[in-house]
Amino acid sequence: MIVKQRLPAKPASLRLARHATIDALAQAGVVDHELLAAVAVAVSETFGNAVRHAYPDALGDVDLMVECDATQISVTVADTGVGINHPPRDAGLGLGIQLIGDLTTAWTVDSDGTGTTVCLRFAMNPAPASPELSPNVHGAPETPI
Numbered sequence: 001m002i003v004k005q006r007l008p009a010k011p012a013s014l015r016l017a018r019h020a021t022i023d024a025l026a027q028a029g030v031v032d033h034e035l036l037a038a039v040a041v042a043v044s045e046t047f048g049n050a051v052r053h054a055y056p057d058a059l060g061d062v063d064l065m066v067e068c069d070a071t072q073i074s075v076t077v078a079d080t081g082v083g084i085n086h087p088p089r090d091a092g093l094g095l096g097i098q099l100i101g102d103l104t105t106a107w108t109v110d111s112d113g114t115g116t117t118v119c120l121r122f123a124m125n126p127a128p129a130s131p132e133l134s135p136n137v138h139g140a141p142e143t144p145i
Helices: 011-027 033-053 095-103
Strands: 003-008 061-068 072-079 106-112 115-123
Touching (some): 003 011, 033 095, 033 115
Antiparallel strands (some): 061 072
């Protein structure tokens, strides 16, 4: 696990969560800027939903966990708030869920009256193949010119 943080469910924590995630991924060797941007947006949206909706009448915390290996990045955002079945004070437009679906390889939500856990998965892009090993249209290795 490259990030494990518990932050207060306050708007100021959103920036901290996003930066902690991206900084840790960069230190872990993730250099794909498009992937890092997608992760940053998805973390902002997911963490922001927890800040806005998890604790309508109380203070609480949001947990952020990030894992990374050669094939994928996993981000988990969890709270112990009211769950997503509780009527929100601010319903929003619902565009965030579609955005998360567009940015991730896979994602899940587990929610009940004791909290919500959102797991995001992002596929790591493989490094481009060496020109010496690139197959031609017939499937045989090309001869470098």
